[in-house]
Amino acid sequence: MTLHLWKRNETLVAIVIVAFCVLATLSDPLFFSATTLTDLLRASIVLGILAVGAMLVLISGGIDVSFTAIAVFAMYASTVLTLGVMPDLPWYLVFALSIGIGALLGAINGIFIAGFGLPTLIVTLGTLSVFRGFLLTIIGSERISALPPGMRDFSRMMIARGTTEAGSFYALPAAFAALAGTVVLTWFILHKTMLGRAIFAVGGSVESARRIGINVRATQFFVYVYVGALAGLAGIIHGSLGRMADPFSLVGLELSVIAAVVLGGARLIGGYGTVTGTLLGVALIVLVQNSLIVVGIPSTWQSVAIGVLILLGTGLPAWQARRAAARTA
């Protein structure tokens, strides 16, 4: 019964996406092309990796708004460190460095949330400004466009590239594989390991999880470290693909990411969320951010559209659940 309702939340998003694409193609036939597809896929890499992490936090019953600050911190710090110490570091080591810094910052969130039991929103609001403030005051506030060669090499690696029949160029960067890898790994952790079951259990009810012998603190700590690591990955990809380490970028994106996750059906009270739903949510947000103008809505209405989507995405399931509860009562 409930499964059926939740399925409807994801199908709803899928229907909206299809409808959007049909409308867009009708008003501009050029929309339906390999170029648009690769552009949208490219735009969804960073958002998608961040969204998978944010989904994990929501499943565990928390909320994280600091991951964009972690992403930009990890990206900028690892770029500065690489340039200063070993400029010729291959790209995978720069990536590992960024992921490591991200995990470390995530661990700080984890200490306050899992260790001291502070409310997740307040902690991450606080660390958002601490990480960002630390980055901009102590590490630096200059944009760096002379990236380490390793990062530039990475940005040139492509999965597919070519020219469409209409003559427009398309390319899908190798970074898309990172999103695919993140999705597979997260899916595996959530559904094939005891750790994944523990994350769902903690999100469903902390007390019940504790009574069946789950180490609640360790589980929560893992979630925030993992999210930090994913943020580090997303950050360094953002820097490499944009060919610029900009310490002012990314922060502010967190609302769109949370919107994507919530649209995909993950619930703030925890215990529920799917990878498929999250990816559908990301697809819809990317469409809204990039192609709203194609269906005739001016881009100044973009934030209204995303806000409305958040409200619908959370409101419909909440409303259905309440109605279902009223019917059984």
Place this chain on the structure above:
Amino acid sequence: MSEGSRLARFLVAPEFRLAIITLAVFALMSMLSPERFLSAQNLTSMAFQFPEFAILALAMTLTMMTGGIDLSVIGVANLSAVIAASLLAAFATPDMTLAQSLPWLMLAAVAALATGALAGAFNGLLVAHFALPPILATLGTGLVFTGFAVALTGGSAVMGFPEAVAWLGNGRLAGIPVPLVVFALLAIGLHVLLTRTSFGLKATMYGANPLAALYAAIDIGRLLLRVYVVSGMFSAIAGLVIMSRANSAKADYGSSYLLLAVLIAVLGGVNPYGGYGRVIGVVLAVLSMQFLSSGLNMLQVSNFAREMIWGTLLIFVMLINTYDWSGLRHARTSTRTSH
């Protein structure tokens, strides 16, 4: 209750601790730059600066008392200000006399307050009747309200008001800065609302234990609706003060105030899980934040470093407060049994 236990309760209250912190910050800043921090000019400029975000913190306090949160305060403030500003820019020219522009000023203020009330009612409806978690509901509506303000203005600032507009943010009433007067009135109003009315009692009860409030036959839907309407109207007033001080309205003014408002409420001892909060604590928190902010400004600390210090402070205060609450709750129950 004996005098001794009343004193003990006073000493253990978070507000007392906060009063000491406030005094300590004030003393520290006075020592670090005595000439400039204690100058009359600095003291008055502080009194003009803090009311706009302090009013937002009051709105945050009320919603937190019920265990909710209002992340849309800054969106509501800017939308209300943009609507008021558009009305003024369209109908009242800068060269109008006070008598000529007064009706338009009143209309603009009423429009802003109505916008705030409507926006708050929308939040309340989502939280109370559609059972959305307050964080997500107000996150979403915050984007929608900001988005409306962007769409109305095309993203640019609305300017060109009658001179009288500046009075709300920059004027003086019997020597006291007008925004300070506005803040004082709202703070007293909120204090009375929370401690002297059945609405305040119900809001506190609901925050402390929603299920018990339900069994006590409190109309929760109506209660939450009113909480968010009041929060929206406070935000609208803050929006008007910001508009008056900036002499313009824009969709993205004061974006750092959201964190600040949450920080002040938490620093002021308001329990983010609901059920406890005192206006005096919030006022003390506002003062200590302003002292810190002005002092750091004089020591030429950058904005980013200030953000970092605020964030650290937020987490630090949460740590102290959660650590102490267990002891406090114990003290409270023991005084209750001694009645």
